[in-house]
Amino acid sequence: MVRKPATLKDVAALADVSRATAARALNSYGYVGDETAQKVQAAAEKLGYRGNRLAQALRNGQLPIVGCILGDIQNPFFARIAHDIEVLARECGHNLVIGSSEEELGQEISLLASLRSLSIRGFVVAPTSADNNAHLQGLIAENVPLVLIDRVAEDVESDHVVVDNEGGARKAVEYLIAMGHRRIGLLQDDMRIFTSRERMTGYRTALAAGGIEPDDRLIAVSQSTVEHAVDATIRLFSQKMPPTALFTVDSLMTQGALLAFRSMGISIPHDASLIGFDDFNLATFTDPQITVVSQPVSEIGRAAARLLFDRLSGKSDPPQKIRFETKLIVRGSVSRHSAG
Amino acid sequence: MVRKPATLKDVAALADVSRATAARALNSYGYVGDETAQKVQAAAEKLGYRGNRLAQALRNGQLPIVGCILGDIQNPFFARIAHDIEVLARECGHNLVIGSSEEELGQEISLLASLRSLSIRGFVVAPTSADNNAHLQGLIAENVPLVLIDRVAEDVESDHVVVDNEGGARKAVEYLIAMGHRRIGLLQDDMRIFTSRERMTGYRTALAAGGIEPDDRLIAVSQSTVEHAVDATIRLFSQKMPPTALFTVDSLMTQGALLAFRSMGISIPHDASLIGFDDFNLATFTDPQITVVSQPVSEIGRAAARLLFDRLSGKSDPPQKIRFETKLIVRGSVSRHSAG
DNA sequence: AGACAATGTGAGATCGATCTCACACATATT
DNA sequence: AATATGTGTGAGATCGATCTCACATTGTCT
Structure with a gap:
């Protein structure tokens, strides 16, 4: 009941030629007689020959x-x-x-x-x-x-x-500063990750340009999942002096922040402002819609x-x-x- | 500059044994002397031998x-x-x-x-x-x-x-009927797809049980993408007698329907009700939150x-x-x- | 001492496709 | 007639790992 897939040898045998000739006919290289070629094609067809990519690859x-x-x-x-x-x-x-x-x-x-x-x-x-x-x-x-x-x-x-992670982050934070925010939170990934570093740099650059002293208490690190981001956001906004705005470095974190805000009764944008890096499908489904830095x-x-x-x-x-x-x-x- | 990865032959040569013995030492089968085994291990280590899964697979x-x-x-x-x-x-x-x-x-x-x-x-x-x-x-x-x-x-x-697609769809539509809806729209995939058929069956069964005549004009077919679902929803709700409720068969379609409703100025649940098959991350981010049939x-x-x-x-x-x-x-x- | 295991090892076949080489036969060139 | 060129084909090597088999070399038992 267990048919093995046909090999080149089978095809060659059926067409009554050598393996070399069969290979030539099927891959059309070298000299092959018309008649022979057709015999081989027919045999291959009949056996449902597919070739073994493994063997080809090994070769x-x-x-x-x-x-x-x-x-x-x-x-x-x-x-x-x-x-x-x-x-x-x-x-x-x-x-x-x-x-x-x-x-x-x-x-x-x-x-x-x-x-x-x-x-x-x-x-x-x-x-x-x-x-x-x-x-x-x-x-x-x-x-x-x-x-x-x-x-x-x-x-x-x-x-x-x-x-342009740095530029994107900078634009986001500059915008927050322009809107009057000075206690700007950052919710980011592990610093080993390249994008995280760059976005962090953009964040710091914008703060510096705005004459704002960076404050480590406003920076939370979390894995990039909705669940972890919820926790991190809650920690960030449970401080005595919570941020007035938050910049999140990816869309899963943005979603986590949204959930956290809801569970804490923080209303956006009234109680806190939010910008996320990376646009996402449902950023426009929320009320209000989420301001984001989008990448192509x-x-x-x-x-x-x-x-x-x-x-x-x-x-x-x-x-x-x-x-x-x-x-x-x-x-x-x-x-x-x-x-x- | 282009090093090829080490082969078993290389390892065997370095350890000064045959390929067979090297293979035995590395895969620990058959008889191998302790000393020989260690020589082989060391050689493999030194060359960074990894084995070629292709060759193994071919064999x-x-x-x-x-x-x-x-x-x-x-x-x-x-x-x-x-x-x-x-x-x-x-x-x-x-x-x-x-x-x-x-x-x-x-x-x-x-x-x-x-x-x-x-x-x-x-x-x-x-x-x-x-x-x-x-x-x-x-x-x-x-x-x-x-x-x-x-x-x-x-x-x-x-x-x-x-x-249980049929049961899920039935529950959704029964719920809509229990809430007083009788013109219930269905936004579904191509009927070749198994889930689509089953969910359609659930839909029809629920309608029949509720004594409601099915109406093909309330059924729209679309590919399972947000964009296609938007169009299909708009067609469905542009009729003279649009549905009062819509059941969508997957989460991308649910999102499409939401977008379509917004663009048409249809407010949920006031102007139309919505249930989607398959829960999704942001179903609770919308206002109102979306009622869904969830699957594990x-x-x-x-x-x-x-x-x-x-x-x-x-x-x-x-x-x-x-x-x-x-x-x-x-x-x-x-x-x-x-x-x- | 001779038979028989237990233990180690290597030569060579195998998996399937491809490619080089050598050979056959034809036709063409001097 | 002798040499070149063009066509068509098959034998066998190759890729890398594995496995069967045969052959050693010990040690053990009657």
């Missing part, structure tokens, strides 16, 4: 698969990117392996090792850590195509696609995939560094603060 | 990868499932290849063919079509482990994990992965069919309709 050293290591596919930002990469990979005859690092460096490393032993052709990685990247340097050293996404890793000379999510995955497939098809330019602009989208979650 | 016929073909990773429902499967796969030493069928049967078929030629060990599939499934039957015939998810395919005898999303992926890995480890029970219950979560998007 030529590479599997037509690209790997993608992201923080978490459940984050809509990464889901969108994964989707776009998959579409382009499919167009290029490749499949996509996905792994979540869950923002753990160890997991990122072991995932990468596991995928490398598959002789995968190339990788798109959103590195967990900005500076601990021997594993990525290893890829470069062995000439394995790599595109970094969303985040840059120091000392790793590869293509990358990022957005739909471009990032496509750009990364394009860079990767350029490399795979042999391009060997110096590493390309793409940086997309961010945009402040003013909605209704920030109110003017009359200085106290 | 034993299977690659430690499972494939996952879903409608669209961007749908949070599928993203969650993909994530849970990936976690379990990782625990079992497997990687995950993801493909989006984009609800196209042709794409599902070609994706599956492509993954099969990789000698992937097993599949989790959310089949696009309820009845056109020769490709899935082919898997079963060749004894490739397959778990269907979210949807069942007729005549495919395999494990599956679904939810976090269980589905895990259950499917467990079934798959049970098969992979040799279990050969008759196909298991898991069906999770759904639950009506009453929030604020349905109002009592005083019959007109």
